Amino acid sequence: MRWWVRPLVRLVAALLLPVAVPAIITLLIWALPGDPASIICPPESCGGTEALAARWHLDEGPWGFFSQWMMGALSGDFGNSWRVLQGGSVAELLAEAAPNTVMLIGLALLPVILGAVGAASGLIPRKVDGPLYLIGLVPALVLALVVAAVVQLNFGAGSSDPEQLARLLGGALVLGFADGAFSGAVSGVRGLFESENRQRYVSIAILRGETPLSNTLPNVAAALAGQLRARTLHLLSGTVVVEVVLRINGLGDLLWGGALRQDFAVVLPVATGFALLSAFLLLVQALVEILASVHIRRSPSLSVVAP
Amino acid sequence: MMRERRGAILLAGVCLLALLLLVGLAEDHLPAPDLSLSNAGPGALPPFGADEKGRSLLAYAAQGASVAVIPAILAGLFVGGFGVIGGLLRALGWSRLDSWIQGISEVVGALPRMVVLLVVALILPEDQRGLLPIALTWGALATPGAMDEAAAVAERLGGARFVEALKAHGYSAARIYLYHIVVLNLRPVVVRQGAEVMMQVVFLEIAFSYLARVESYPSFTHPDSVSSWADLLYLGYPSLAFWEGTTAHALGLGLGLVAFVAVVALSTSHAARAR
Numbered sequence: 414m415r416w417w418v419r420p421l422v423r424l425v426a427a428l429l430l431p432v433a434v435p436a437i438i439t440l441l442i443w444a445l446p447g448d449p450a451s452i453i454c455p456p457e458s459c460g461g462t463e464a465l466a467a468r469w470h471l472d473e474g475p476w477g478f479f480s481q482w483m484m485g486a487l488s489g490d491f492g493n494s495w496r497v498l499q500g501g502s503v504a505e506l507l508a509e510a511a512p513n514t515v516m517l518i519g520l521a522l523l524p525v526i527l528g529a530v531g532a533a534s535g536l537i538p539r540k541v542d543g544p545l546y547l548i549g550l551v552p553a554l555v556l557a558l559v560v561a562a563v564v565q566l567n568f569g570a571g572s573s574d575p576e577q578l579a580r581l582l583g584g585a586l587v588l589g590f591a592d593g594a595f596s597g598a599v600s601g602v603r604g605l606f607e608s609e610n611r612q613r614y615v616s617i618a619i620l621r622g623e624t625p626l627s628n629t630l631p632n633v634a635a636a637l638a639g640q641l642r643a644r645t646l647h648l649l650s651g652t653v654v655v656e657v658v659l660r661i662n663g664l665g666d667l668l669w670g671g672a673l674r675q676d677f678a679v680v681l682p683v684a685t686g687f688a689l690l691s692a693f694l695l696l697v698q699a700l701v702e703i704l705a706s707v708h709i710r711r712s713p714s715l716s717v718v719a720p
Numbered sequence: 721m722m723r724e725r726r727g728a729i730l731l732a733g734v735c736l737l738a739l740l741l742l743v744g745l746a747e748d749h750l751p752a753p754d755l756s757l758s759n760a761g762p763g764a765l766p767p768f769g770a771d772e773k774g775r776s777l778l779a780y781a782a783q784g785a786s787v788a789v790i791p792a793i794l795a796g797l798f799v800g801g802f803g804v805i806g807g808l809l810r811a812l813g814w815s816r817l818d819s820w821i822q823g824i825s826e827v828v829g830a831l832p833r834m835v836v837l838l839v840v841a842l843i844l845p846e847d848q849r850g851l852l853p854i855a856l857t858w859g860a861l862a863t864p865g866a867m868d869e870a871a872a873v874a875e876r877l878g879g880a881r882f883v884e885a886l887k888a889h890g891y892s893a894a895r896i897y898l899y900h901i902v903v904l905n906l907r908p909v910v911v912r913q914g915a916e917v918m919m920q921v922v923f924l925e926i927a928f929s930y931l932a933r934v935e936s937y938p939s940f941t942h943p944d945s946v947s948s949w950a951d952l953l954y955l956g957y958p959s960l961a962f963w964e965g966t967t968a969h970a971l972g973l974g975l976g977l978v979a980f981v982a983v984v985a986l987s988t989s990h991a992a993r994a995r
Contacts, residue, residue, distance in 0.1 A: 422823060426830055434831070441843045550982045552923040554930055555975065558953065562961040592923075643829070650834040657931045665834070672838040673937045680842060687835045695830060 416706045420699040427695035432483075434688035438681050439479040449478075452675065469495075469678070482681065491682040496674040497667070503682055506667060511686065513581070514652055514663035520585030521648050525598045529641075532603040533626070542600055549593030553651045556591040557658040560584070564659070577661075584655045588648050597647075601640050609633050631708050638701035642694045649687060728990035735984040739789050746786035749945055750775045759966045769969040771955055777973055784949035784977070787929075787942040791855035792921040798859040799866045800914030806867025807906040808897060813880030818871065825864025833861045841928070841940040851941040854928070855921045862920075866913040870906050877905055911992030919985035926950045926978065949977050 442449050450466030466472040469492065470481040485492060491503035498506060531537035560583035568576035589595055609615065609629040618628040652665030660666075664683050671679030757765050757774030764770075768777035809818055840857045841849075878885070886896045902910075925941045929950035932939040942948055956971025958964050 422826060426827055430830060438839060441839065445843055446845060550986075552927065552978060554923070554927040554953075555978060558957060558960065562957070565961045566963075646829070646832050649832040653834045653838070654927050654931065657934065668835065668838055669931060670935070672842045672940075673932060673935060675842060677842075680839065684835050684839060687832055691830050691832065 416710070417703070420702040420706075423695045423699035423702070427692040427699065430688045430692045430695070431685055435482065435486075435681050435685050436479060438677065438684060439475050439482070442478075442677050443475045449677075486682065486685070492678050494676055495678045496676040497670045497679045503678055506679065507664075507682060507686065510662055510664045510667045510683075513661055514656070514665060517581060517584050517588065517652060517655070517661060517663060518645065518648050520582065521588035521594070521651075522645065523585070524589035524595050525644050525648070526641075528595045528598040529602040529637075532599040533606050537599055537603075539603070542596070542603075545596035545599055546593070548590060549596035551591055553587055553591040553654045554658065556587045557584070557655050560587055561658050561660075580659045580661050584659045584661055587655050587659075588651045592647070592651060594644060594647060594651075598640070598644055602637065605633050605636055605640070631705055634705040635698075635702040638698045642698045645694055646691065649690060725991060725993065728987045728993075732984060732987040732991045735980065735987060739785055739980075739984065742782050742785035743789050745778070745782040747779065747782070750779050750783070750947060761969050768973045771970065772967075777952065777970060780947045780952055780970075781949070781973060781977060783947045784952070787851055787946060787948050788922045788925045791851040792918045792925075794852065795855040795859035795921045796914035796918035798856060799862050799917040800910040802863040803866035803870040803910035803913050804902055804906055807870035807874040807901065807910070809867075810871035810874035810879055811877070811883055811897070811901050813883075821864065821867060825868060828861060828864050833858065836861060837924070844940065846938075849938075849940055849943075851921070851925050854924070854941060858921055858924060859917055862913070862917050866910065866917075869913065870909050873905055873909050874901065877901070908989075908993050912989040915985040915988040915992075918988075919981050922949075922981045923978070926953065930954060949974055952977070 445452060448466075448471075450462050450469075450471045456462045463472070470478045473481070482492070489504055491507065494501045494503055494506065528537065561580075564576065564579050564583055568579060606629060609632060610625055612629075615625050615628055619625060649665075652663055653669050654665075655661070656663040656666035657669050664686055667679060668683040668687070670676070671683060752775075754770075754774035757770045759772050760770040760774065762769045765774075765776060768781065770776055771780070806821065809821070837854055837857055841854055844853060874882075883896055883901075886900060887893075891900070926949050928941050929939040929948035930953055933950060933954050938944050939948065939950075952970045952974030956967045956969075956974055959966065959968040959971050
């Protein structure tokens, strides 16, 4: 396989993902038994189903609904919530939630990246892998419950700034260590560098007085980017549990609320938001792959001296 | 080493049997309340004590097992089975199909799993809600990784050249593929992958049920009349948050069951390790 095929596939996937996700969800809405308007507002229990269907473009079929939604989304208008905050602007809900989730993921990535750096540099010895693996077995829910209890014991059930900060930091700690996030980063990066360090060119580089890391890094950069993307996706997955248990107003909490209450108007943009984050990660990985491949394939600038 | 392995096989077998036994004990409804046994400890109502209405926690544990165990095992088998297929495809040297699978795994793995699961849970009609479709979706999302890892094992083995070499020894196709490739070489990987998925599905069920319970909504994974292991954690949470000892036994049982499932997964993986 040519070197550019994988990055190209990722680029195409990154471009398609934010469109494909809402398209699939729209198709699923119409795949459900019964017409979408009656699902949201059953005629026997709520009046004005037809008016609601017209307001939300549900009477125009899947393509009409999707195209209207996409046009609105491109101009920042995601419509109104059906059930989570009935009639409330989804754009406002997203604007409140997205920064919290981005901050949570950013903080949770810190231990993961530190673990990866520690494993690559040998600062984290192999003998701690066993205990780390056992810590990683703890599910996010259990760890989140412990952190929620600690926050409740120290701050009560209020919503003051210090309490919110404590919830955010606690959530990041849970995401960073539960479900094998930290231990996976350590063992994954260590395994990668160990197998690369066994290559002959590394031995030759050491004989030439060079450091192994400067030689192996360009070759493992693409794989490292892949691992980092997988870990970030894993953290994004975990936000649902952590945000609900720790009462952090984030995208995961919003997605859970939307799914639980069958609020497609909320699920659609939140899932698209997650798709955008995934697309961004795919783009970063593709970019790293391209840069690493170009760097590796660049001819060394050696001057040939006649004997 | 051999003794350690035998111990792991025994532990995995006993634990699985205990879980299935718990499933067998499950009844359709929780027992009738008996307020005289409200929050009774394990001493007053063996083996695990009672909830605030005096209902045995054993019934909770059994109902939770009936919700989670069978779908989890099926999801584990699903992933393990596809792992075997991934390894065999690499051994057969069907590179085009192999590339397609890698491409699909890129696309499938591009979204956070929880987003996909919640969309699946969302579209399930209320009368068809249950853990099995969610477990199988989780399995399907985990399958590309399992196939990839199994394929890497087959690759390290020599792939199609390994098969050719064994054919040259006169071995039958069944012996080569089923015994040498699957039993001797793919077994540790696919069993570990299956066991991990099994554990993850149980944890997922607990998480989904707990989150739904927190918001007083029916769970995606089981009918309202049935309890989940998440209910034990929910019952026991006040003992963690407010240091009230009255429900600590429920929390202990919930955490114990979580640990028990982890032990099952670990011992199963250990038992299947290569000699």
